[in-house]
Amino acid sequence: MVKTADQNFVRKFNTALVLEMVRKEAPLSRASISAQTGLNRSTVSSIVQELLETGFLIETELQGDKVGRPGILLRLNPNGGAFLGIEINVDYLAGVLVDFSTKLLEKRFIPSDPTQGSEAILTAVQHMITDLVAQAEQRDLPVMGIGVGLPGVVDTNRGSLVYAPNLGWRDTPVRDMLQQLFNLPVLVDNEANCAVLGEYRFGISQDVSDVVYLSANVGLGGGILSDGKIFRGSSGFASEIGHAVIDPAGPACGCGRFGCWETFVGTRAVVDLVKKRLPGSGSSLVGKSSVDFADVLSAAQSGDALALDVLGEVGRFLGIGITNLVNIFNPRQVVLGGTLGKAAELLLPQISSTVFGESLLSTHADLRLDASALKEEACLLGAVSLVYDEVIRDPIGWIVKRQNSNHNRNED
Known part of the structure; x- marks a missing residue:
């Protein structure tokens, strides 16, 4: 039993390593991945095959001037899934839809007024998410999850906004409310934490x-x-x-x-x-x-x-x-x-x-x-990264989580 658990952990770790490398440095060949990670070629080939079958990677041919068979390169599959990033701020609401290659597909922005109260604002957020999910479905993209950036003190473990003085909210269970509405994985964090993560992944802080x-x-x-x-x-x-x-x-x-x-x-x-x-x-x-x-x-x-x-x-x-x-x-x-x-x-x-x-x-x-x-997109792309990073860490496990969410949605 211990040996099996250890093997599963190593497989999960190596799969995340391969997917993260392709994310950062694509296009890459299997040989390049093997050389850079130190994994043997058979392990890399096995992991790549699984990621191809689950739709996270695609193959492209390198049609260079080299004599002989063209090299096969790997990159993220844009159709491998979609992610939603949502920002609830004091005077506006915003949302984005990105594909698995993190290409921005849709963006939404509406002014907001904190005097409306949490119920009205969260209803507007619900409508925005519904719209973005529909946009993903029109493109036949499975939504992997929703990341949300919130202003104020956020309990990331409970998924709640503990206190937002400029909104006037206390102990608002944002994660649970959205998960119940959409049957999708939801992760929340402080909006500035999301923004620094966005700049680190996609913006001026990548180095x-x-x-x-x-x-x-x-x-x-x-x-x-x-x-x-x-x-x-x-x-x-x-x-x-x-x-x-x-x-x-x-x-x-x-x-x-x-x-x-x-x-x-x-x-x-x-x-x-x-x-x-x-x-x-x-x-x-x-x-x-x-x-x-x-x-x-x-x-x-x-x-x-x-x-x-x-x-x-x-x-x-x-x-x-x-x-x-x-x-x-x-x-x-x-x-x-x-x-x-x-x-x-x-x-x-x-x-x-x-x-x-x-x-x-x-x-x-x-x-x-x-x-x-990234300007106004920093928090939004950081919110996307909350979910995206979790998928990269355990892509196969996340597929199971997504399938369970879809099953629950169909039952409802």
């Missing part, structure tokens, strides 16, 4: 394994990657960096405390600061019936003095907080994402000046400060 990602929207979230893995802390709730206190006498925060970092750098803070300074400023924003972050950014890009001054101050506060993170975690890269990522060109000079001027030389010697490459 970096120690990253701090700032998701600056209405609030400020953080995702920290340490040695290629999400840093979660002892109880799984690490990286709530937006609630690090910058000034105990500062503005009130939605969490109930005062002077949290996000009250100085979130988009709400930007707009509030502009409104406070508008009277008598001579700004191009004067006279607008309402001002939002897009207005401020547009004005700053046009050279508006007030908008530039406010973004400069926000950049300084971002730099102060990032300096602390750099001194504590010593990352190789800090990525500015979320809505404030759209203003990266204006913010990064001030951030850079503060961070490199105030952090310890030993912690910033090889530091990179970058804007998100």
Whole structure:
């Protein structure tokens, strides 16, 4: 029995190794896989055959100038399955559908209002998922699962949103609700954790394994990657960096405390600061019936003095907080994402000046400060990765899980 269990574990590990290598470096030949993994050719051939039969891989011929039989190369099969990535944020909902080669097939975005309450927002999410699942079915793509990025404190083990101060939600069992509705595997995580994972898999952090990602929207979230893995802390709730206190006498925060970092750098803070300074400023924003972050950014890009001054101050506060993170975690890269990522060109000079001027030389010697490459898709593709990575780790086991889900759906 022990021997069989050991053999099953080794087979599972080797299958994941082969599939991950093809994912990263396709197209590859069986010989290349054998040489790079150290697995013997018969083992590679057996694993590849199973992955071909289950539809995860396809063969393509290399029609080069070589004499003799063309080489057979392997790549991921786009039709091997589909994945949904969903983001529930404070003021919007978004979703994507990707195929097994992670090609983006469909994208959805709708504005949202937290005052609608959780029931109305989750109903909108349900409609979005229903639409994306239908799009997958039209393409004859089996949906492997749904990944969801959530704002606030997320219990990934229970699949629930523990507390989201900017949404006003507490103890919301998002995973269980969606699994019951769709009979599909569902994985959830904090939206900033998803975003840093998205950049690591598909974006600007692919060559970096120690990253701090700032998701600056209405609030400020953080995702920290340490040695290629999400840093979660002892109880799984690490990286709530937006609630690090910058000034105990500062503005009130939605969490109930005062002077949290996000009250100085979130988009709400930007707009509030502009409104406070508008009277008598001579700004191009004067006279607008309402001002939002897009207005401020547009004005700053046009050279508006007030908008530039406010973004400069926000950049300084971002730099102060990032300096602390750099001194504590010593990352190789800090990525500015979320809505404030759209203003990266204006913010990064001030951030850079503060961070490199105030952090310890030993912690910033090889530091990179970058804007998100994936922008609004970072969290969505990271949410996809929650499920995709699990499939890669155990593709055959995931097929069984998917078949069980389909069986349950048919019974319903």
